[in-house]
Amino acid sequence: MDIEKYTVSGHEIALSPNPQVWPPYSATEMLTFLVEAGYLKDLEPLKVLDMGTGSGIVGILCALLGAKELTLTDYSHAAVAQALENAKLNGVEVKGIQSDRFAGLGPMEDGGKDRGENGGETPDKDNPKYDLIISNPPVQPWLHTDRAHLEERPNVADWNEAGEDGRLVLDALIEESQGYLANNGVLITSCSTRHGHAKTLALLNRHWQDNWEVIYASEHAIDEAYHGDYMSAWRGMQAMDNDLRVYQLDARQRRFAREIAPDGGEFILATLKVDGKEIPVRFTRTGQGWRVTDIHGDTIKEIGPDHPDVPGPALTGHWYYTYYLIRAQKRREQDALGELPIPAHVYYGIHTERGRRNFDVAKETIGDWPNYLRCLAMLKKAAALANAEIGAIEPPIAHAICTAADEVIAGRIAPRHFPVCVLQGGGGVSTHMNINEVLANRANEILTGRKGYDRVHPNDHVNQNQSTNDVVIAGFRLAMHLELMGLMDALRTLEDVLEKKTEEYKDVVKLSRTCLQDAVPITLGQEFSAYLAPIRRSIRLLDKYAIGCLELPLGATAVGTGLGVSAGYIARLYPNLVDVTGLGVLKSSNLFDSLQNGDLFIQISSTLKSIATSLSKMATDLRILSSGDAELRLPAVQAGSSFMPGKVNPVIPELMNQIAYLVCGNDVTVTMAVEGGELNLNVWYSVIAKSLVESCRLLANAAPLFARRCVAGIEVDEAICREQAENTLSVSSVISNLFGYEKGVEVSGLARERKLSIGRAAVELGLLSQAEVDDLFDPMTLTDAERSAEAIGRFVARRGAIEDSNQ
DSSP, X not given: OOOEEEEETTEEEEEOXXXXXXXXXXXXXHHHHHHHTTTTOOOTTOEEEEEXXXXXXXXXXXXXXXOSEEEEEESOHHHHHHHHHHHHHTTOOOEEXXXXXXXXXXXXXXXXXXXXXXXXXXXXXXXXXXEEEEEOOOOBOSSSSOGGGTTTOOSXXXXXXXXXXXXXXXXXXXXXXXXGEEEEEEEEEEEEGGGTHHHHHHXXXXXXXXXXXXXEEXXXXXXXXXXXXXXXXXXXXXXXXOOOOSXXXXXXXOOGGXXXXXXXXXXXXXXXXXXXXXXXXXXXXXXXXXXXXXXXXXXXXXXXXXXTTSOXXXXXXXXXXXXXXXXXXXXXXXXXXXXXXXXXXXXXXXXXXXXXXXXXXXXXXXXXXXXXXXXXXXXXXXXXXXXXXXXXXXXXXXXXXXXXXXXXXXXXXXXXXXXXXXXXXXXXXXXXXXXXXXXXXXXXXXXXXXXXXXXXXXXXXXXXXXXXXXXXXXHHHHHHHXXXXXXXXXXXXXXXXXXXXXHHTTTXXXXXXXXXEEEEEEEHHHHHHXXXXXXXXXXXXXXXXXXXXXXXXXXXXXXXXXXXXXXXXXXXXXXXXXXXXXXXXXXXXXXXXXXXXXXXXXXXXXXXXXXXXXHHHHHHHXXXXXXXXXXXXXXXXXXXXXXXXXXXXXXXXXXXXXXHHHHHHHHHHHHHHHHTOBTTBOOOHHHHHHHHHHHHHHHHHHHHXXXXXXXXXXXXXXXXXXXXXXXXXXXXXXXXXXXOHHHHHHHHHHHHHHTOOHHHHHHHTTSSOHHHHHHHOOHHHHTOXXXXXXXXXXXXXXXXXXXXXXX
């Protein structure tokens, strides 16, 4: 017996050739990619169906990779017999069924289809269920087949023909396979543009919605000897329905594969040698060229538009088709309210999906709060460790949960897996179940290679010994600790700049204002010291509140009684949480208080409001001081008018004013939400959290920006400042101190009438000599109470000595 051997990624498969069975050329390409890319790993517990098996190579490889149960089907009796013989030749056990598509597998009368919520099918419960359906279906249209006797098909070409348009088998796979897939089951099928590209995409979108993807594509040149009989048919159908099947490219064009993205995006699926090994990659178009990523989405490199690694160009004058692989996953989940389809590519489940639909009121989701997600994941990791230590969950499950939690903590699970709006009803249940479901699905995937809850359940394992009420509040407290620490770092940037400005301007005298009117001299350094002081006070307060946020209510469960918590859990939880977080967390001294009262958050919000109003007051001062005579000049950061050329506006200070308005509004919200907590639980934590996180982020982003793009670049017109300080009428208070209030009024009246300085008016009236004026009215002297008192003392002593000598 002749034996042909095929090697697929290190697996040698022996096949007995048969002229009545289609040879496994494209199947070898398909299998090589699937193994190399990891799509056929962890098959041990799975039931696999290989439809249109032909020689049986696809199913035989799945069996060699450990598939628990394997069924091979084909329309051709000869193919089924040959596949079974080849399976025996390779030492694997399989079941072979002669079947026209799914017809020979099970009940599925009338298609066994119910319309589900997603417009797809809810399969008949009596259908056999497979974890993986894999196929390399025929593509050729009827040409050689005797249509009156389809069951007879006397030659090899007939068995690779699939209806008038070549789509019979592919359409069945797309339309009906969900009826034969277990939940979380996967369909992997090859496709070709020769099937009709647009129709394939339309069917996939209709029956699988977001749960399908192109995982591989390669361009093949038409072989006239091999495909020649069918070329006229493909080109004829293409002309008739305008659906691309075969095509020509010139040397300026690149492969068609970029056009087959489900979302219409421009990318190329190909392979690239990385570290000496050919791996599947994706070339995604960017503004500068292409981003090359691996199958996990991790960037390998960025390259230019004409880099030699970009696939192509094609050969002029040749006809081509694109061969590509589709992976689709069936995923539906059920709860007490019914069943919903869940996107196959996400880690969340039905509770999250209901929350996503119910609270779709704003774009901001918990995925946009990395600190909060990290903290929830740290809580879940510590809980899993504690539960394992007391025997509440098995160590392998705890380890998988911890691994999944570490991925969330490290930011390796993307924000799209956390789609619930930050504003929500239910006291945070949707947020809590979102993290539970993500960790459960990822942990299950770690243990079994697929999503689902057969090994790790979101409630029974991830949420063991916990309640939404204690976890959500504890997670938020920890997150607020991190947000406050970040805000303090941001404020220290501003603190440093203000401190430097205070020192830099300590000898720059200027005019102060009260009631927006000229007052007495002051140094610019003194003004900046006033801006600096509330920032320093606020940092001290934030540090105090950040420490307060480390007191957590974990173990309180629903209302503070700890109902349902296993013995020993609390004793193990907090030490584990200290290790996981690296923070000095401790159990709340009064769990009932922690669930009901939010006075700590009012105190935090009040401090945030204080910071915002301090920054806004500073910003307003800078806007005023940089206007008109412009004692100060602010850095020009952008053009100020579309109408007045050359105008520059104080845009950064204006930004600070508006941030203050938002923070003050958030403070009102926090106050109302804390006051609104009823009885034994405050359920308004979502709006409290949103308001505080927004305020923290606004201030943390704004303070360094204000420091660097405005305050640090301030320039001072010292001449204008000194002139204004020297000529202010408000220093007439010195005259009043020396000669009485009435004399002060007389001097200031003369100065105003004749536009003199107070000192010059005093000389004109014979009250002071010029030397005395220079001593008493030096602007720098007037900014220092001690120096001013010394000058007055010298004047009084001198006048006393003169009077004594005249007596």
